[in-house]
Amino acid sequence: MAKPMLEIKNLHVTVGETxxxxxxxxxxxxxEVHAIMGPNGSGKSTLxxxxxxxxxxxxxxxxxxYEGKDLLEMDPDKRAKEGVFLAFQYPTDIPGVSNAYFxxxxxxxxxxxxxxxxxxxxxxxxxxxxxxxxxxxxxxFINRPVNEGFSGGEKKxxxxxxxxxxxxxxxxxxxxxxxxxxxxxxxxxxxxTWLKRPDRAIVLVTHYQRILNYIIPDFVHVLWDGRFVKSxxxxxxFQLEEKGYDWLKASGPTGLRPGGAEAExxxxxxx
Amino acid sequence: xxxxxxxxxxxxxxxxxxxxxxxxxxxxxxxxxxxxRFANLGFPTAKDEEWKYTRVEPIVRTPFKFxxxxxxxxxxxxxxxxxxxxSLKWPRLVFVNGFYSAKxxxxxxxxxxxxxxxxxEAILKEPARVxxxxxxxxxxxxxxxxxLNTAFVLDGAFIDLGVGESVSEPIHLIFVSSSxxxxxxxxxxxxxxxxxxxxxxxxxSYVSLADEVYFTNAVxxxxxxEGAKLDHNKLIRESEKGFHIGATHVCGKKGSFLxxxxxxxxxxxxxNNLRVLFDAEGSECALxxxxxxxxxxxxxxxxxxxxxxxSCTSNELYKxxxxxxxxxxxxxxxxxxxxxxxxxAHQVNKNLLLSEEATVDTKPHLEIFADDVKCTHGxxxxxxxxxxxxxxxxxxxxxxxxxxxxTYGFASDVIQRIKIAPVQKELNRLLAERxxxxxxxxxxx
Numbered sequence: 001m002a003k004p005m006l007e008i009k010n011l012h013v014t015v016g017e018t019x020x021x022x023x024x025x026x027x028x029x030x031x032e033v034h035a036i037m038g039p040n041g042s043g044k045s046t047l048x049x050x051x052x053x054x055x056x057x058x059x060x061x062x063x064x065x066y067e068g069k070d071l072l073e074m075d076p077d078k079r080a081k082e083g084v085f086l087a088f089q090y091p092t093d094i095p096g097v098s099n100a101y102f103x104x105x106x107x108x109x110x111x112x113x114x115x116x117x118x119x120x121x122x123x124x125x126x127x128x129x130x131x132x133x134x135x136x137x138x139x140x141f142i143n144r145p146v147n148e149g150f151s152g153g154e155k156k157x158x159x160x161x162x163x164x165x166x167x168x169x170x171x172x173x174x175x176x177x178x179x180x181x182x183x184x185x186x187x188x189x190x191x192x193t194w195l196k197r198p199d200r201a202i203v204l205v206t207h208y209q210r211i212l213n214y215i216i217p218d219f220v221h222v223l224w225d226g227r228f229v230k231s232x233x234x235x236x237x238f239q240l241e242e243k244g245y246d247w248l249k250a251s252g253p254t255g256l257r258p259g260g261a262e263a264e265x266x267x268x269x270x271x
Numbered sequence: 272x273x274x275x276x277x278x279x280x281x282x283x284x285x286x287x288x289x290x291x292x293x294x295x296x297x298x299x300x301x302x303x304x305x306x307x308r309f310a311n312l313g314f315p316t317a318k319d320e321e322w323k324y325t326r327v328e329p330i331v332r333t334p335f336k337f338x339x340x341x342x343x344x345x346x347x348x349x350x351x352x353x354x355x356x357x358s359l360k361w362p363r364l365v366f367v368n369g370f371y372s373a374k375x376x377x378x379x380x381x382x383x384x385x386x387x388x389x390x391x392e393a394i395l396k397e398p399a400r401v402x403x404x405x406x407x408x409x410x411x412x413x414x415x416x417x418x419l420n421t422a423f424v425l426d427g428a429f430i431d432l433g434v435g436e437s438v439s440e441p442i443h444l445i446f447v448s449s450s451x452x453x454x455x456x457x458x459x460x461x462x463x464x465x466x467x468x469x470x471x472x473x474x475x476s477y478v479s480l481a482d483e484v485y486f487t488n489a490v491x492x493x494x495x496x497e498g499a500k501l502d503h504n505k506l507i508r509e510s511e512k513g514f515h516i517g518a519t520h521v522c523g524k525k526g527s528f529l530x531x532x533x534x535x536x537x538x539x540x541x542x543n544n545l546r547v548l549f550d551a552e553g554s555e556c557a558l559x560x561x562x563x564x565x566x567x568x569x570x571x572x573x574x575x576x577x578x579x580x581x582s583c584t585s586n587e588l589y590k591x592x593x594x595x596x597x598x599x600x601x602x603x604x605x606x607x608x609x610x611x612x613x614x615x616a617h618q619v620n621k622n623l624l625l626s627e628e629a630t631v632d633t634k635p636h637l638e639i640f641a642d643d644v645k646c647t648h649g650x651x652x653x654x655x656x657x658x659x660x661x662x663x664x665x666x667x668x669x670x671x672x673x674x675x676x677x678t679y680g681f682a683s684d685v686i687q688r689i690k691i692a693p694v695q696k697e698l699n700r701l702l703a704e705r706x707x708x709x710x711x712x713x714x715x716x
Binding site: 053054094097103109 | 657658662673682
């Protein structure tokens with residue numbers, strides 16, 4: 001079997017004084033789509049942001065290997081250059097900097113790192129026009145300042161546009177589906193589907209099952225109080241949708257063994 | 272600083288005998304009145320509210336050569352080219368140490384009727400016309416440097432736009448300082464008279480060719496008659512050791528419109544005074560400013576908008592980027608007089624500090640004596656947003672690139688308000704150069 005794209009081993013993450021992640025194990029192989037679900041405050045976004053290298057998220061224990069390399073040793077920009085992408089739950093405004101300029105600067109820096117030739121303005125615009133189709137936006141979208149004055153839906157689409165331009169190997173989407181109407185949700189889903197390839201992997205962090213109607217995950221993991229308490233196939237998401245997170249709570253901590261072995265895929269995806 | 276003041280007064284006596292004697296009597300009395308004013312005021316000190324954060328001692332204590340020599344000091348056109356925004360074809364007036372140089376100037380692109388030339392020449396050839404306006408708009412009350420400039424008024428630019436005249440190309444006034452034989456004081460005096468319904472774009476560039484000590488004490492008076500439109504751009508690009516104190520006094524008549532951009536780029540001490548008086552109803556101004564300050568530099572913008580008449584609109588945006596141990600001051604005052612109902616006045620000053628040692632003092636204030644007005648003001652001093660830096664880094668930008676992109680973004684709205692594309696482009700380039708930016712500067716939103 002191919003070497004895993006991402007291996008998380010016993011990851012503990014602290015924010016301020018509080019330990020949020022209390023031992024996460026996860027293996028993501030190329031071509032796989034993993035959904036990480038869980039109630040508010042369970043640590044989903046912490047996992048996503050820690051993977052991207054946010055300075056406020058302190059790793060106190062554990063390891064993360066990306067393509068066999070120590071991800072935690074890398075600066076956030078190095079992670080991006082190596083092919084990791086985080087779609088932010090709350091993308092930041094960058095006043096005065098156009099989307100096009102920002103994306104060109106990012107793409108060219110990544111290309112430079114990979115020893116590829118930089119795009120000139122003309123070629124880049126051509127590429128950008130292609131990618132705009134993925135998110136169904138017109139051209140003035142790229143001339144607007146990054147996220148400034150964008151609606152919630154536009155911000156999320158912009159994250160997908162960035163993902164489409166940068167073409168990461170590992171995309172982590174942090175609640176990209178939250179707060180979207182059904183049309184925007186479909187666009188986000190089609191963006192993810194567009195990215196999907198046997199040599200790439202996708203980790204969807206989500207509160208709701210509904211995006212999983214459009215993107216079928218290979219694995220679903222339930223995060224609860226900083227630990228995975230249940231893993232399974234796509235049917236787990238439907239169970240959660242039907243019974244709610246309280247169903248897991250009701251079944252008690254004994255039934256919540258991390259990386260539970262009830263489904264065959266789960267044993268493959270976590271250890 | 273009494274001794275220094277005396278030395279200026281003595282210099283005036285000599286000037287009076289050698290130069291002033293030949294001039295029309297109204298010019299002589301203008302000078303006389305001004306030197307008396309200066310003698311009374313003396314140089315400003317820290318006790319003076321207007322000068323609280325800007326110490327002028329380094330200027331006052333430097334003995335400057337008072338140049339009466341209208342030679343070009345060997346300045347060649349090729350040396351000026353780099354300050355021309357790639358547009359040497361624009362009509363231009365070049366001054367060396369305050370004196371008009373016909374050789375370096377080129378007005379061939381102007382249509383025959385528009386009067387653009389040296390103030391010196393205008394004083395001698397059409398004294399009545401100049402007398403109507405010179406010294407009428409620059410108040411010398413509490414204005415020692417303005418008084419000093421007026422006392423020695425001799426040369427500068429004179430732009431006289433007739434009724435309905437419109438000049439499409441920017442008129443570029445380039446003030447070059449060149450002090451190969453000791454620190455020179457130059458005191459250009461400019462007068463822009465925009466007749467009814469006229470329109471023009473003027474750029475004032477203050478530049479130097481070498482890293483020399485000198486002092487530019489400049490005054491520009493602008494009067495906009497009914498419905499006149501002026502786009503006025505001032506770029507302070509003095510040497511790292513150069514001193515600049517400059518004032519622009521604007522008087523706006525009914526329905527006039529001023530757009531103004533003040534860019535303070537360099538100089539050891541640069542003080543930019545801008546005074547706008549709305550002298551009639553329905554006038555408008557949009558004031559736009561950018562200052563970029565590094566170690567060894569001090570920039571002070573002092574802006575006053577006097578809403579003396581009703582239904583006038585002012586919008587003011589000044590932004591500063593302060594780096595290293597640079598220091599900056601913003602002092603913005605809006606007065607809304609009792610009669611000035613329906614005033615619409617907005618003022619914003621934002622400062623970005625790029626280092627721990629950088630400092631800025633900002634003081635936006637409103638004095639409102641009318642009751643039916645819309646006025647807002649605000650000031651901010653901050654650093655680059657760490658969340659934004661992380662966001663950019665997560666897209667592959669290095670820390671340095673991320674900071675550069677954000678700094679660019681900070682300045683870009685001010686740069687974009689400049690209406691002259693080549694000037695915009697040049698400022699983007701200069702910003703990249705100054706902050707040693709590694710990201711390309713071409714495309715900004």
